[in-house]
Amino acid sequence: MTKNDDTLPRRTYLKLTGLVGTAGVTALAGCSQGGDGDGDGNDSQGGQTGDGNGSDSGNDSGGEDGGGEQLEIVHWWTAGGEEDALNALLEGFVEQTDYSEDDINNNPAPGGAGSALDTVIQNRVLNENPPSTFQIWPGQALTPYTDADVLEDIGDIWSGEMEEAYLEGVRQLAQPAGNYVSVPINIHRLNNLFYNVSVVEEAGVDMQNVSNPQELTQVMQTIADETDATPMAHQTQSPWSSLQLWEAVFQGQQGVEAYNQFTDGNVSDHEQGVKDALQTVKDYSEFFNDDAGSITWDQGNSKVIEGDAAMIHQGDWAAGQYESAEDFAYEEDWNHVAFPGTEGLYAIVPDSFVFPTNNPSPDVTSAFLEYCGSVDAQERFNPVKGSIPPRTDVPNEEFGPFLRSQRQEFEDSENQPPTIAHGTAVNPEIKSNLEEAFAGFNESWNVDETYNRMTNAF
Structure with a gap:
């Protein structure tokens, strides 16, 4: 690491004070989902996290092999499959290093599309008591922390074969300010459309031949006419699901170049395209489940498993729920397509871990980040998480047929756009503002x- 200052500069304090205020506005505006989760498998389950004063720092004990340090990990992975994936990662870390289970403080901060975790972390950074590491999306989500200079340069961890093995696009997301500050551990795909095979067959529709977002509206009307199932499972109690659905629709109608221009702030240049995508999502809303305003995304996903809904638009974390369901086999009972119009795109949603300044346990944190960047870690974590690894040299054997197909589609993809809804394409302030816009949209469906x-x- 290049620095480990013992004091928090005034510039940093002022920047992060503003960030905590932004997070509070987000929560009040309806972006805090409570039990709904962050869109990659989080729900209302999970343990208690340290409070905003950092009173549960977890750095006062450790196993004998760990030299007295304890690795405190703050994350939002509390749903079944994702909790299992984190446990697999931590088990591998213990097996592959000199640290023990006693050297790990697993400290979840579930809920709120990551805003619950953001608030906890920002408050603890202000109090100069950060955890050892925390889960965060790379890319623009990192910029408040890099602007405030509260993340260590971890270029030494990236040196050598690890850097060479990572995909170039993911490496760029890990260094938004020009130097490495995070270690991505996975890649989720956002532009998936999952469906229940028996429901769509009963309706007589072929999901593989739906060519654009507008045609999908017609398909849902057919499903509504021919079956008792809800055409599209969705949740609207928090804004992120509708925001990510709008992203997919906009990409499918306008293309990735227009989407990238939008994320750069050129909204008015694409006024009609933005409105057309909003109108399409409004059209879809006629086919959502009646309880969309009161369920979580994974409860909506359960409707697909149970045959009560035909389809759902979600990241590939949804497949983890299918894999763990009994008598629900890939291709036979469930399948997927790229969201209509986005064939050739692989909209990416990585997760990563960082090394905060004023780190309470620098040695074990460095060891953990090095492990997260290894083949062993990514081979254990990703098959359970329902994601693909950012390293290109992770063997395929541990991955099931769905994730093997995802890896192939990533390799064949022409573009890998980052996402707004999950924090990689725009900075947190803009993301928060867009979430507020979609919170209102979920209530009024007012396009203009x-x-x-x-x-x-x-």
Whole structure:
């Protein structure tokens, strides 16, 4: 690490004070989901996290092999499959290093599309008592921390074969300010459309031949006419699901170049395209489940498993729920397509871990980050998480047929756009503003009003 200052500079304090205020506004505006989770498998389960004062820092004990340090990990992975994936990662870390289970303080901060975790972390950084490491999306989600200079340069961890093995696009996300500050451990795909095979067959539709987002509306009407199932499972109690659905629709209608221009702030240049995508999502809302405003995303996903819903748009973390369901086999009972119109795109949602300044346990934190970047870690973690590894040299044997197909589709993809809804494409302030716009959209389905709010978000 290049630095480990013992004091928090005034510049850092002022920047992060503003960030805590932004996180509070997000929560009040309806972006805090409570038990709904962050869109990659989080729900209302999970343990208690340290409070905003950092009173549960977890750095006062450790196993004998760990030299007295304890690795405190703050994350939002508390749903069944994702909790299992984290446990597999931690088991591997213990097996592959000199540290023991007693050297690990697993400290979840579930809920709120990551805003619950953000608030905890930002408050603890202000109090100069950060955890050893925390889960965060790489890319633009890191910029408040790099701007405030509260993440260590971890270029030494990246040196050598690890850097060579990582995909170039993921390496770029790990260094938003020009130097490495995070270790991505996975890649989720966002532009998936999952469906229940028996429901769509009963309706007489072929999901593999749906060519664009508008045609999908017609398909859902057919499903509504021919079956008793809800055409599309969805949740609207928090804004992120509708925001990520809008992203997929916009990409499918306008293309990735227009999407990238939008994320750069050129909203008015694409006014009609933004409105057309909003109108399409509004059209879809006629086919959502009646309880969309009161369920979590994974409860909606359960409707697909049970045959009560035909389809759902989600990241590939949804497949982890299918894999763990009894008598619900890939291709036979469930399948997927790229969201209509986005064939050739692989919209990416990575997770990563960082090394905060004023680190309470620098040695074990360095060891953990090095392990996260290893083949062994990514081979254990990703098959359970329902994601693909960012390293290109992780063997395929541990991955099931769905994830093997995802790896192939990533390799064949022409573009890998980052996501707004999961924090890699825009900075947290803009993301928060767009979430507020979609919180209102979920209530009113007012296209013009939401467009104006999206324009003002930048």
